[in-house]
Amino acid sequence: MLLPRLPDPVPPAQHEIAASYIGRLARLHGLDINTLWRCVTDRETSGGMRRVVVPERLAAITGRTTHALAGALPELRNPQPDWAMFRHHPQPGCRHCDAKHPGGEVIRVLPHHRYVCTRHRLWLCPSDADGHTTPLNALPEIVQAQRRHLRIMRRHGWAVTYDAVLTALLICGQLWSLPENGNGEARHDWVRRASILIPPGTAVSAFSVARLCAVVYPEAVALASLFASPYWRQQAQKATWNRHLFNAEIARRLRHPNYSSKEDDNDPISHWANMNARRPPLAPIYVHDQERNLRKPALSPATQLVQQRRAQAFDASRRAGEALVAHRYLATVFRRAWDPMRKHELLPNGDNYYRL
16 A cells, blocks of 8 residues: 655655665655555566565655656666666765755765766765765865866766776876886875875874875876877877877876886886777676665775775875775776786787786
8 A cells, every 4th residue: 555645755866776765755754664665666577576666656655756756866767777877886975965855864876977076075986984075175176177077978978988087097096106206296296185185194094095086086087088088099009109199198197207208018007008098998897786785885894904904004105006006996997907818919019918
């Protein structure tokens, strides 16, 4: 039996998961969450134990059309969205944006291109280990990088942009792990931003890999615009003069005047140019699953222990990018570098090359 229309059916938030919205409705009206969930869901047609939301039932108790609900709740869309476009784990959004949505915490499944709330200057994703967002008021260049990121996405599409940005984040982490003279002037900005987001002496409480990702994000987006561009990908694949043009552009964006002469095997950008510039974009390893991702993930004790060790050893001026490189958020592009099927592929010059 369906419940009557709720007296105060608040609207869903953009990209909110259905379980979060139904939970907020239940808390606002003093209802049992499980009872309301069973009221608006039904067993999946395949005969399994999983329950799926019936849009018409949710529309009946909220007084909103199924079209309006589906516009905010991706799980209600028919046909289903391409879940590869979204991060596989739901998470909280901007706390200021969520303040207008009463009933408890709003859990969303955000698209891959959403890293910053530009309105309130908060870092969103990858989210901090403690589940909170990081304020960016002192670092406007990170907010501006989000706007450039969106321009790349509109120009090249989500798949190319996803690959390019994650690749650039991985490369920036690798460069930050090199000796001081190995990553150009960008290193000074990374150390400066890290001292703001993780002030000296507070690493045990303030350290998180999410903040390291924010530290390198402006340079990562600058590199990603090259990695996403068909023109620059073609220049990166060619030898002699065309490759020099690509290297010169990299040197300009990293403010590294000596980079144009760097093409050794240990250089992560050269590795990308030699091995991956000609390849199609990578798809995410993990894709959002409505059954398994009803709630935001919690850190396991082992992950918390690793986090504590990294916090204790953190030094912005010494191999600080290693924690970023090893983070599971970059698993898609990190795994590509170690794909055993590519060990025997040849470079354009006929040599066999495979090194991270």
